Amino acid sequence: MKKRILCICGSIREGSINQMLMNEVSSYIKDEVDLMGFRIDRSIPMLDPDSISTVDLRLIYNMKKSIKDADGIIISTPEYNGSIPGGLKNIIDWISYKLPNEEDAKYFYRKKVAIMSASTGVLRGVRAAMHLQDIMMHLKASICHETLSVQIVENVLPPHEIISRFAYALRDFFN
Numbered sequence: 015m016k017k018r019i020l021c022i023c024g025s026i027r028e029g030s031i032n033q034m035l036m037n038e039v040s041s042y043i044k045d046e047v048d049l050m051g052f053r054i055d056r057s058i059p060m061l062d063p064d065s066i067s068t069v070d071l072r073l074i075y076n077m078k079k080s081i082k083d084a085d086g087i088i089i090s091t092p093e094y095n096g097s098i099p100g101g102l103k104n105i106i107d108w109i110s111y112k113l114p115n116e117e118d119a120k121y122f123y124r125k126k127v128a129i130m131s132a133s134t135g136v137l138r139g140v141r142a143a144m145h146l147q148d149i150m151m152h153l154k155a156s157i158c159h160e161t162l163s164v165q166i167v168e169n170v171l172p173p174h175e176i177i178s179r180f181a182y183a184l185r186d187f188f189n
């Protein structure tokens with residue numbers, strides 16, 4: 015059976031270059047794995063442990079279920095001020111936060127996670143990718159040793175060889 019891979023875009027922007035990168039990488043591996051897209055829902059509130067009871071938790075449970083049901087995850091993150099965007103951090107915090115009727119919230123524990131970053135800047139978002147790696151290590155995810163960080167200016171994607179090499183590593187990691 016094909017592995018189910020959740021593709022999380024760390025940007026909520028309509029014309030996100032991280033979503034572009036995700037689509038491109040996906041096109042290389044779509045025959046070997048089942049890919050499911052995941053965009054961050056803008057209506058997800060900031061996590062405030064003191065006011066959980068006031069939040070409609072359906073969206074949160076759905077997010078947690080998406081992570082639970084996936085055999086693996088690919089996250090593509092933009093870089094905001096040398097780190098990952100707040101929106102991405104907020105959903106990771108929600109997913110790893112134990113809600114009152116949960117036994118635990120170890121959704122990332124031993125989950126296979128591959129990390130990419132795309133930025134318009136010359137540093138290609140590597141600092142965001144490294145911070146995301148640290149967060150996933152904290153959550154004891156099983157992290158893919160290959161990462162892909164690319165600069166995308168005026169929607170020009172990196173050359174075929176770069177994507178293809180990373181896609182090869184992903185196939186190996188997820189299967």
Ligand SMILES: Cc1cc2nc3c(=O)[nH]c(=O)nc-3n(C[C@H](O)[C@H](O)[C@H](O)COP(=O)(O)O)c2cc1C
Binds near residue numbers: 031094
């Ligand atoms: C608040 C803010 C901070 C940013 N900081 C950085 C940064 O530190 N390094 C960087 O390479 N790009 C930075 N950028 C540029 C983004 O990486 C760039 O806009 C990228 O296209 C965002 O990805 P997206 O198109 O997927 O949303 C920043 C953008 C914003 C809005």
